Amino acid sequence: MDAFIGLGGMLLLMALGAPIFVALGATAMIMIAIEGRPLMDAAAHTVSGLNSPTFVAVPFFVLAATFMQKGGIARIIIDAAETWVGHFKGGLGLVAVIATTLFAAISGSSVVTAMAMGTFLIPAMVARNYDRPFALGLVGASGTMGILIPPSLSMILYGLIAEESVPRLFIAGVVPGLIQAMLLAAWVMFYSRRKGYASGVRATREEFIRKNLKAIPAVAIPLFVFVGIYSGYTTVTESAGVAAVASMLVAVFVYREVSLKDVFAMTAEGMKAASTVSFIVMFALLFAHWITGSGVPTKLVEFAIGQDLKPWQFLLALNIVMLVLGMFLDAIAVMLIVTPIILPVLGPLGIDPVHFGIVLIVNMEIAFLTPPIGLNLFVLSSISKAPMSEAIRGMIPFVLIMACFLILITYVPEITLWLPNRLMN
Numbered sequence: 001m002d003a004f005i006g007l008g009g010m011l012l013l014m015a016l017g018a019p020i021f022v023a024l025g026a027t028a029m030i031m032i033a034i035e036g037r038p039l040m041d042a043a044a045h046t047v048s049g050l051n052s053p054t055f056v057a058v059p060f061f062v063l064a065a066t067f068m069q070k071g072g073i074a075r076i077i078i079d080a081a082e083t084w085v086g087h088f089k090g091g092l093g094l095v096a097v098i099a100t101t102l103f104a105a106i107s108g109s110s111v112v113t114a115m116a117m118g119t120f121l122i123p124a125m126v127a128r129n130y131d132r133p134f135a136l137g138l139v140g141a142s143g144t145m146g147i148l149i150p151p152s153l154s155m156i157l158y159g160l161i162a163e164e165s166v167p168r169l170f171i172a173g174v175v176p177g178l179i180q181a182m183l184l185a186a187w188v189m190f191y192s193r194r195k196g197y198a199s200g201v202r203a204t205r206e207e208f209i210r211k212n213l214k215a216i217p218a219v220a221i222p223l224f225v226f227v228g229i230y231s232g233y234t235t236v237t238e239s240a241g242v243a244a245v246a247s248m249l250v251a252v253f254v255y256r257e258v259s260l261k262d263v264f265a266m267t268a269e270g271m272k273a274a275s276t277v278s279f280i281v282m283f284a285l286l287f288a289h290w291i292t293g294s295g296v297p298t299k300l301v302e303f304a305i306g307q308d309l310k311p312w313q314f315l316l317a318l319n320i321v322m323l324v325l326g327m328f329l330d331a332i333a334v335m336l337i338v339t340p341i342i343l344p345v346l347g348p349l350g351i352d353p354v355h356f357g358i359v360l361i362v363n364m365e366i367a368f369l370t371p372p373i374g375l376n377l378f379v380l381s382s383i384s385k386a387p388m389s390e391a392i393r394g395m396i397p398f399v400l401i402m403a404c405f406l407i408l409i410t411y412v413p414e415i416t417l418w419l420p421n422r423l424m425n
Contacts, residue, residue: 004296006027006030006031006290006294007027007296009027009030010023010024010026010027010287010337011023011329013026013027014329014333015328020280020283020330020332020333020336021279021280021282021283021284022283023333024280024283024284024286024287024333024336024337025282025283025286025287027287027290028042028283028286028287028289028290028291029042029286031290031294032289032290032293035293035294037293041289042286042289042290045285045286045289046282046283046285046286046289049160049281049285050278050281050282050285052160053235053236053237054156054159054160054166054236054237055156055160055278055281056237056240057156057166057236057237057239057240058153058156058157058240058274058277058278058281059270059271059274059277059278060237060240060241060243060244061108061151061153061156061240061243061244062108062109062153062270062271062273062274062277063244063247063248063267063270063271063274064106064107064108064221064240064243064244064246064247065106065107065108065109065112065247065270066266066267066269066270066273067244067247067248067250067251067258067266067270068103068106068107068116068218068221068247068251069107069112069115069116070251070257070258070262070266071247071250071251071252071255071257071258072251072255072257072258073103073106073116073218073250073251073255074099074103074116074117074119074120075120076211076214076215076218076255077099077102077103077215077218077219078095078099078117078120078121079211079214079215080099080211080212080214080215081094081095081098081099081102082095082200082203082211083203083207083208083211083212084098085098086200086201086202086203087199087200087201087202087203088189088199088200089189089192089193089197089198089199090188090189090191090192090193090197090199091199091200092121092124092125092128092130092197092200093125093130093134093138093188093191093192093197094185094188094189095121096117096121096125096135096138096139096142096188097138097142097181097184097185097188098181098185099117099121100113100117100139100142100143100145101142101145101149101177101178101181102218102219103116103117103146104142104143104145104146104148104149104177105149105150105151105222106218106221106222106247107146108146108147108150108151108152108153109146109147109153110143110144110145110146110147110331110364110365110368110375110376111143111146111368111375111376111379112146113142113143113144113145113146114139114140114142114143114144114146114368114376114379114380115143115379115383117139117142117143118136118139118140118143118379118380118383118384119383121135121139122135122136122139122380122383122384123384125138126384128197128198128200129197129198130197131195131394132384132386132390132394133386133390133391133393133394134191134195134394135384135394136380136381136384136386136390136391136394136395137391137394137395137396137397137398138184138188138394138398139380140368140369140376140377140380140391140394140395140398141184141369141395141398141399141401141402142181142184143368143376144364144365144366144368144369144376144402145177145180145181145365147361147364147365148173148176148177148180148358148361148362148365149173149174149177150169150170150171150173150174150177150222150226151170151222151225151236151239151240151243152169152170152173152361153277154331154332154335154361154364155169155170155173155357155361156236157277157281157284157332157335157336158335158339158357158360158361159357160281160285161281161284161285161288161335161336161339161340162339162343162353162357164353164354164357165354165424166236167229167230167236167424168354168420168424169354169357169358170226170229170236171230171419171420171423171424172354172355172357172358172416172417172419172420173358173361173416174419175415175416175418175419176358176362176405176409176415176416179405179408179415180402180405183401183404183405184398184401187397187398187401191397217250217254217255218250218255220246221243221246221247221250222243224239224242224243224246225239225240225242225243228242230423248263280332280336284336287336287337287340288336288339288340291340291341292340292344296341297340297341297342297343297344297345298344300341300342300344300345301344301345301348304345304348304349305348309349311349311350311351312411314345314349314351315351315359315410315411316410318338318342319359319363319406319410321338322334322338322360322363322367323363323366323367323370325337325338325367326363326364326366326367326370326373327367327370327371327372327373328372328373329367329373330367330373330375331364331365331367331368331375332364334363334364334367335360335364338360339360342356352413352417354416354417354420355413355416355417358409358416359406359409359410359416362402362405362406362409363406365402366399366402366403366406369395369398369399369402370395370399371388371392374395377391377392377395
């Protein structure tokens, strides 16, 4: 009973506007003290979790995303994508899907991807007579791929909390990410034909070559990361460091959108964002230590076994709970709360933790799109100066598409597990 009171208190703190790390940390420390468990053990567990080579990758990937966002990478990728599909019916919508998919493989963040791509794409789509709600919904839904297509900061955090292989999680997100992009592209083509959106102008051969050659340095960064990790030459942390340095060099010396004097300010901005993540993870580990010792996971396992729940029934109920939580809590908060509670149940039900991780990530994607807390809604409404009601209206068909995608990922685990099982045994 005490554990459920603690969980209720934590949700109340979040509802009152307390930061995630305050709600997690205050709840954990108060409940550990009430239960009479030694706080020193909790502190040691938290420090041990942070003392992880995997966690060191987080600030490097945040730095890489900062340099990519500020360094003009989004515009260059959009220009290259337009030479491929811009001349099709609704071509600029397809450009949004392709360019966002490529940028997602660089940024690792949903909000950064939506912000960077929306800054250029939404005004361009509106100027070509696309409905603004459609443009907002498309960029918002495409932006969520920032946490599904590797490298993903959310996957690193899940791997840290769940003690799962981050490279395995990365490779598990590839096929689902491509399927999501194809679903969004299919809707763009259908909707564009129905609305009669105009085709763009086909790029000349010279323009095609020039713009694609210019995009090579940007696209090469995630390729170096993947090759380094999966060839065994670098760890995830070392690849993150390479990505940060390469992003800075590309932004400063190749595209010259920023100068050397801007590097210090951008590094400071990235470190500030990384420190915020560090605080959240630190208190999430403390929360996980408390929830594990509270007996809640054990009771949940006993309940699932006692009710003879099938894996599909458990996943259905869990998806509904996470979708509801995602409407009222920050997506990262949902992941950090749900993961330590649910992990012990997965083994007895025969659910692969990597598969569950991707299901959790897709739930987080939907949380970024749903009011009242969906961050992508606020970001896109802000940069486009559109009313929030318009952004919500534009998201509705894309949330339905994402819900269908979630069902597919949940009940066809081979989509998630085939590639990591094939490549990583």
